[in-house]
Amino acid sequence: MSTPSLAALPIRRLTHRDLTACADLSEDRGWPREEHKWGLLLTAGKGYGIDDPEGGLVSACVVTEYGPHGRPTLGAIGMVLVAERHSRQGIGRRLMRHVLSAMGTTPLTLHATPNGRPLYEELGFKVTGRVEMLRGHFTAGGPAPRTATRAATAEDLAAILSIDEEVFGTDRTHIITRLPAFADQLHVAEENGRIIGYAGAWPNMETHVVGPLVARDTETAKALITSLAAHTDRPLRTDIDVRHEELLAWAKDHGLASVAFNAVMTYGITELPGDWARRFAPLTVAAG
DSSP states (O other): OOOOOGGGSOEEEEOGGGHHHHHHHHHHTTOOOOHHHHHHHHHHSEEEEEEOTTSSEEEEEEEEEESSTTSOSEEEEEEEEEOGGGTTSSHHHHHHHHHHHHHTTOOEEEEEOTTTHHHHHHTTOEEEEEEEEEEEOOOOOSSOOOSEEEEOOGGGHHHHHHHHHHHHSSOOHHHHTTHHHHOSEEEEEEETTEEEEEEEEEEETTEEEEEEEEESSHHHHHHHHHHHHTTOOSOEEEEEETTOHHHHHHHHHTTOEEEEEEEEEEESSSSOSSOGGGEEEOSOGGGO
16 A cells, blocks of 8 residues: 555644654654643643544644633644655645644744744744744842742732733633642742732753743843742753843843744734733743
């Protein structure tokens, strides 16, 4: 029996049962397996993929929708991968065109690596921002943060959801309510009994990723990072909007080093909704 051409292979929806195949695909491209993150994305978002007749996946990606159920106001595309043996054959383009068609008029965003950016520009995405990935062991020092922080409790969830929707510009309840189980730590910052920021630290291979990081101002963001770092021996990793120059300089002074820059791109909107000044780092660049 002849092997069908790649162009003839159907694109299907992925589920949590495809987690191992997705992690294998990540590893095939030299990315970490990131099974914990894949698990979240495949349950909270919509996965799309192409099966390889020889086993595994030819390609995969995930779309995380935000806003009212069934009527999303924003979709974030992430984890766009094509197996090394099938690269440079137009498969990524075909999968992305399928996603664009499936999402209709819903505005989209993604974080693009330098290698992926040309394809997304060809498809009509525009660069609207940039994030810098930092990684390293956090070293305490300097003046102690003045903002009070503590571990979040169940009673804080309503306030966290409220501030998150205000800052992000759309409803993310289905993501935020998963944080207590997904993250190893979830902390809030407060002033006079009012929550003014929150942040999570979740396990990703040998690191703890700091994200989301939502805060009233830079000092609050510093306090939240310091609080999370005090409760882990792992290196921290985070992706900070480059407009937050003060926070980036502070983080580098405390042991985190620059790893890479990714472009923030949008499709169907000229800029992301919400308040960038209080949006310091995403949960993961794969989910916007």
